[in-house]
Amino acid sequence: MTDAPLSGFIDTVDPQRITGWAAEAGSDQSVHLRVFDRGVAIADIETDQLREDLGGVFGFCLDMAQGLSPTERHVIEVCRASDGSSLGNSPWVLESDPAAVPLTPLSGHLDIVTHERMAGWARDGDGSVQPAVLQIFDNGIFLTRVIANGQRPDVMKSMQGTERCGFDVILPDLLSPFTRHVIEVRREADGALLGGSPAVLENVDSFDPAMEALIIRAIDALRNVADQERAMSFLLARVDQLAQKRADTLSARPERERESRLRRLGRMSADVGLPKKRALVIDSRLPVPVRDAGSCAVISHMRALQALGYEVSFMASDEMSRAGPDADALKEAGICVYHAPCETSVEDVLRRQAGTFKVVYLHRQTVACRYMGLARQYQPAARLLYSVADLHHLRLQRQAVVQERPELLALSRRIRLEEFTAAWSADAVMTHSRAEMDLLKKAVPEARVYLVPWSVTPAEQITAFEERSGLVFFGNYSHAPNLDAARWLVEEIMPLVWQEAPHIVCVLAGSEMPASLHGLARDGVQVRGHVPDLSGLLAGIRLGLMPLRFGAGVKGKVLECMAAGLPCVMTPVAAEGLPDFPPDLEGLVAGDSRGLAREIIRLHDDKSLWARAGAAGLSYVCKENSVASVIRALALATGDDLPSETGGEEKAVSSLRSSDTTVAERDV
Numbered sequence: 001m002t003d004a005p006l007s008g009f010i011d012t013v014d015p016q017r018i019t020g021w022a023a024e025a026g027s028d029q030s031v032h033l034r035v036f037d038r039g040v041a042i043a044d045i046e047t048d049q050l051r052e053d054l055g056g057v058f059g060f061c062l063d064m065a066q067g068l069s070p071t072e073r074h075v076i077e078v079c080r081a082s083d084g085s086s087l088g089n090s091p092w093v094l095e096s097d098p099a100a101v102p103l104t105p106l107s108g109h110l111d112i113v114t115h116e117r118m119a120g121w122a123r124d125g126d127g128s129v130q131p132a133v134l135q136i137f138d139n140g141i142f143l144t145r146v147i148a149n150g151q152r153p154d155v156m157k158s159m160q161g162t163e164r165c166g167f168d169v170i171l172p173d174l175l176s177p178f179t180r181h182v183i184e185v186r187r188e189a190d191g192a193l194l195g196g197s198p199a200v201l202e203n204v205d206s207f208d209p210a211m212e213a214l215i216i217r218a219i220d221a222l223r224n225v226a227d228q229e230r231a232m233s234f235l236l237a238r239v240d241q242l243a244q245k246r247a248d249t250l251s252a253r254p255e256r257e258r259e260s261r262l263r264r265l266g267r268m269s270a271d272v273g274l275p276k277k278r279a280l281v282i283d284s285r286l287p288v289p290v291r292d293a294g295s296c297a298v299i300s301h302m303r304a305l306q307a308l309g310y311e312v313s314f315m316a317s318d319e320m321s322r323a324g325p326d327a328d329a330l331k332e333a334g335i336c337v338y339h340a341p342c343e344t345s346v347e348d349v350l351r352r353q354a355g356t357f358k359v360v361y362l363h364r365q366t367v368a369c370r371y372m373g374l375a376r377q378y379q380p381a382a383r384l385l386y387s388v389a390d391l392h393h394l395r396l397q398r399q400a401v402v403q404e405r406p407e408l409l410a411l412s413r414r415i416r417l418e419e420f421t422a423a424w425s426a427d428a429v430m431t432h433s434r435a436e437m438d439l440l441k442k443a444v445p446e447a448r449v450y451l452v453p454w455s456v457t458p459a460e461q462i463t464a465f466e467e468r469s470g471l472v473f474f475g476n477y478s479h480a481p482n483l484d485a486a487r488w489l490v491e492e493i494m495p496l497v498w499q500e501a502p503h504i505v506c507v508l509a510g511s512e513m514p515a516s517l518h519g520l521a522r523d524g525v526q527v528r529g530h531v532p533d534l535s536g537l538l539a540g541i542r543l544g545l546m547p548l549r550f551g552a553g554v555k556g557k558v559l560e561c562m563a564a565g566l567p568c569v570m571t572p573v574a575a576e577g578l579p580d581f582p583p584d585l586e587g588l589v590a591g592d593s594r595g596l597a598r599e600i601i602r603l604h605d606d607k608s609l610w611a612r613a614g615a616a617g618l619s620y621v622c623k624e625n626s627v628a629s630v631i632r633a634l635a636l637a638t639g640d641d642l643p644s645e646t647g648g649e650e651k652a653v654s655s656l657r658s659s660d661t662t663v664a665e666r667d668v
Helices: 155-159 210-219 225-251 253-265 293-307 325-332 348-351 366-379 393-403 406-425 434-443 480-502 534-539 558-565 591-604 607-624 627-638 649-659
Strands: 006-014 015-025 032-037 040-046 049-053 056-061 074-080 092-094 106-114 117-124 132-138 139-150 163-170 180-186 199-202 278-283 311-316 337-338 359-365 385-388 428-431 450-451 471-473 508-511 523-528 543-546 566-569
Touching: 006 074, 006 092, 015 074, 015 225, 015 337, 106 199, 117 180, 132 543, 139 163, 139 311, 163 253, 163 543, 199 278, 210 393, 210 434, 225 253, 225 348, 278 293, 278 348, 278 366, 293 311, 293 359, 293 385, 293 558, 311 348, 325 337, 337 366, 359 366, 366 406, 385 406, 385 523, 385 627, 393 480, 406 434, 428 434, 428 627, 434 450, 450 627, 471 534, 480 508, 480 543, 480 591, 508 534, 534 558, 543 558, 543 591, 558 566, 558 607, 566 591, 591 607
Parallel strands: 278 311, 278 359, 311 337, 359 385, 385 428, 428 450, 471 508, 471 543, 508 523, 543 566
Antiparallel strands: 006 015, 015 056, 032 040, 032 074, 049 056, 074 092, 106 117, 117 163, 132 139, 132 180, 180 199
16 A cells, blocks of 8 residues: 655754654644664654644654764654655754764674663773763663673673673563664763664564563563453453454455455456365364374375365364374475364364355264264355265174174164264265265265275385285274284184195284284284384285275275285175276185185285286276376365366376375385
8 A cells, every 4th residue: 555645844953852743645643753863763753743833733853862972973864664755854964063072982782682681791992991881772762771890701802801891681671562662872971872773673563572571571460369350351352362363364254255245246357366265174183194094085185175276274173282293294285284272173163264165074974973063054155075984883783793792783873873964964975985885875865975085106116926925914903893803814714724825924013902912923923013114014925914804984904905016815894895896806805714715825825816916906006096086086076177277187196196195104
């Protein structure tokens, strides 16, 4: 915005006072002026003096308690602070007084200037051992008097003379960080200016240590309960105001409201800089790729949303206070992470940023049930996506049958109702499993269900058959299907394998492994537990084995084996949901312990079969779980077009591929 035309004059200048007037065309508001001496700003003033001759409050008067040194030549300029426009009669030159001779030269320097401290050194140049007496001024107003008699051995070392020439002043009252301060240090006897001054402390435009110190001092000064309560009420109101201001900044609310007004008025033009469309992703926990497939999926989907042009935000509803490398990784990927104390809850974010998200992505059934209603209330125009990590009720139902636990059947029925209700309420449902997509479409015909995979990066090099041996099962053992599978593998499947192939070794690996599983170690069974480098483990293994007897959804363990070029023998539950399952892999599926043992023996020692199955799995992952396939599928679910620039999809894929979670970077 251009400043209004300025008129005004410097009327008088003498060593103690500068006067004049200034006014802006068409305004009776005061004018903020800045006074310079030889190009150095020495004070800020306002036009707050009544000038009857001008018919208004247009005058200014700067009284300088320390005075301008008569031994120096002064060039005085008065300018508008906002743009540097000078007043008439500016510059005004005040010549030095030939009769005024400084007592002695003044050496020294103002080293430190803060809102609460000034420090430096000063010494009379005639070699006197008497300490210099100094005065400190702020914007021409006397602050304090100080004697430069502190120890400064550094000065004595570099210059001849006494070391007792230092000064260090802690101000009794903190200088306001909201005002610009021009600090001058002068010798009391003759006003000689100390080197390094005047020094300028600009008014703060951020929450810096000076502001923090000011608030701390104000709080510490409160002594009675009434003042403490009043201060607490004030601060809480300001915290709420600041939280809303932060939310408005993050959501670009003013820009969005302007866009909305222009659209209503039909005045939207092509050159209007529109704010970026936004997506909010909500999960119960921070995603950790090394922990579970659901984390891999949500990270992959957030990157795909970015490729579709979204500004992506994430929050973990049950881990609002958690920080560390997992949150930092999301931030480094350009994802805004909401967390305490800035945000206190999911409702806090949805309410403060009401109407600013185009997509709200709810991951897992528990999150969808808790926050679907709130998202609909505060983001009525947003497209609500319910991302099904897997159908939890289906997993519980199968577990109840396998483990003969009728109490799980009752729980599965309740969760089934919640999952189907969430699917019915959402604008779009996303699942990784073809089988679960068909089940949801049949159970909830009104639901719009989309098959959306997550990206898996294939290995760049495949270790030769001869350099591999054994088989592996890996996973997170806090997950009941994995715990059951490990026991079944060691206690029933491997004994059948060893009857014909005693040389085949079974490896158990994974995180959160209980002590009871470590007890399964024996000849032919290696219990590794947590493995920092999964790629290194898979590079030396000949077969993957996924003997899951119950579960739901697509199994990340199967995809990772395929991505590593590793044939994976699996149960129907482990293979369930994979779309367009290739014929070359169908022979790897068996439903009982004898069938699984037979496939292990057949593949482990047959190089030709091993190579064919490994190549088929690798080809499958490259096709079905590429970054491009995720972007295409997610665009259907969100209702977005693919990136329209030249080579749009390829460009989006390229921008994401470098940040994809690779097998080599994963641990178990």
